Amino acid sequence: MSTSKCCYQGFEWEGTPTGQISKLANNDVYIAGDSSASDIAILYVADMFGWTFKNNRLLADHIAREVGATVYVPDFFAGEVVDSDLLINDRWDKIDLAGFGYRHRREVREPEIFECAKALRQQYKKLGAVGYCFGGWAAFRLGGAAKLVDVISVGHPSLLTKEDIDGITVPVQVLAPEIDPVYTPELKLHTFQTVQRLGVPLDYQHFPGVVHACMVRGDERKPGERAAMIRGKNALVAWQSHFLKE
Template identity: 30%
Template sequence: MASNPPGECCTKGSLHEGTPKGKNQTIFGLDTYQVGQEHGNDRIIVILTDIMGHNNINGKLIADELSNYKYQVLIPDIILNDPIKGDLSEWLSKHSAEVTAPIVDPFLSSIKKDLKPKFFGAIGYCFGAKYLVQNLTKDGPLDAGAIAHPSFVSIEEVKAIAKPIIISAAEIDPIFTVELRHQTEAELIKLGARFQINLYSGVSHSFANRGDVSDPIVKYAKERALVEQISFFSQY
C-alpha cells in the first residue's frame, strides 16, 4: 500500500469559520457545491472529499479560495449524503471502492467530455485521494492532481500515475506513514513522473482541510499546502 485505510484520526478535526459564497446544485447527477462559475469552463478544479463529505464548511471555504484564482470549483457528493457520524468500520463497509469509483469516475468523465475545460485538475483529501489517483492514468480525464494525507491508495495505483501530482504530507500520520511516503516517492521517481512532495512538520493527518487553525503551526501548514497546490496547477 502507498497509504493505509482510514483510521480514527480521519474522523477528527476542526471546523473553520466563514461564509461560503457558492451554492449547491445538481451537476451530472450529484449534489455539488459550485463556486467560480463566472470564470467559465476553461479552468476547472474538482475537490474529492474526505469522509466528512461535500457539505463540510471547510471544503467549501477552500473551494472559495481557489475560485479567487479564476478557477471554477466543484465539490460533488461522492458519499451520497452520508458523512461519517458513527462507527468508522461500518461506514467504510458502505463506501467501498466498488461503490465509490462508479460515483466519481462518471462525474469526472462528464466534466471532461461535456464542459471541455482547457485545464482540468482535482484535489483529493484522505478518502478522496484514492479516486483522484485512479483518474491520473494515461487515459484518465485529469490534467493534474493534488492529494493531501491520502488513504487507501495502493502501490499499483501509484504505478499507474501518468499525470503531474503534488502531495501534501503530515509529519505525524499513521495512514500515510514515513515508510509508505518513501515507497510512493521511490515509485514516482522510477516512473519519471512529474511530482512534488511537501512534508509539513508538527502537523497530523487531516491538517490540510480540517486542521486546528488556532495553532499557528497548523495554520501555516494548511495555508501553505493550498498555496503550493495553486502554484503547481498554474504550470498547466
C-alpha cells in the same frame, strides 16, 4: 476503511461559503467560482466529512478564486453526511466508521467519481483533481491510465495503494503531514521513488510536526497547523495553476 482516530479529529473553520448547489452527472455538487467565466475546472474529492462540510467548501472557494478555475465538490457519499458536531466536540466514538467505510468503499464510489470527471472533461479545456484523505486514492485513479484529469494534488491520502501510485500518468503533488499512520512512511517512500522513476512531474511536500487531516481540519488557533494549512493551500494553488494554465 483502513484509518485511525486522527482521520476524524479536527476543527470547523470560521467563514461562509459563497458557492452554489447544482448537479454534476447524477450527483449533487457544490460549485465554487463562476462556471461560465473559465475554461479550466478542478474536481475536488472530499474527505469523509463530505461535500457539505464547511471547511471543504471554504477551501474550494479559496482554490477557485486563486487559481481562476471552477471547483466542483460533489457528494460521493449518496447523501450520507457525517455530523461535523461529532468532529468539533471530539465525539468520534459516535461515528460508525466501519459501516461508513463499507458503504462507500472504493469499488462502490469509483464509477461515479469517474462519471463526474468525464462530464467535466466534456465541458472544460483543462481539468485538475484534488483529493483529501478519502479523496486521495480517487485523485490518483483519475490521473492513472484513464487519464481523466491533467494534474492532481492530494493531501494526506487514505485508502491509497502502491498500485495506485504505480499507475500515475499526470503531474502529481503530495502534501504529506509528518504524523500520519494512514499515509505511512512506506507509502510515502514508494510515492517518492516511483513517481520519479516514471518520469512524471512530482511536487512532494513534507509538513513537519503536523498530523493527518490538518490540511482540511487543522486548528487555525494553533500556529503550526495554521502555517501548514496556509502553505498547503498556496502550494496547491501554484501547482494546479501551473499545469492547468500552461
